[in-house]
Amino acid sequence: HRFRVGVVMAGLSRTLGIFGGFVAVVGAAFYPIYFRPLLMPEQYKKEQSINRAGIVQEDIQPGGLKVWSDPFGRK
Template sequence: MRTTLIFGGFVSLIGTAFYPIYFRPLMRLEEYQKEQAINRAGIVQEDVQPPGLKVWSDPFGRK
């Protein structure tokens, strides 16, 4: 029983940490895209992108 509680607590901790990082942007796609547009305003990709690497793309865009 104690091992189950410890393991369950660990899994809950990992889930709690991943929610704002991964799941929240997926569930609120339009809000996330607006935030990213504001955060990336004024950034010229060619100035910050190392040569020879693929240009940034929208991770939620259609392929």
């Protein structure tokens, strides 16, 4: 009886380890994509203004579509 409990606990530990590792990898991938811009909006506003310098929206925006807006602006 005691041996079975050890085998079940080993399987549970392995499953939790694999699941925890998967969650950690997904979290590490989403941090720079989603969470970092939310935590540092001023840095990303500055980068976007540099990246979009010299771009005239009317020249590249197809007719009838909404013009770009500030993704950090509150609605």
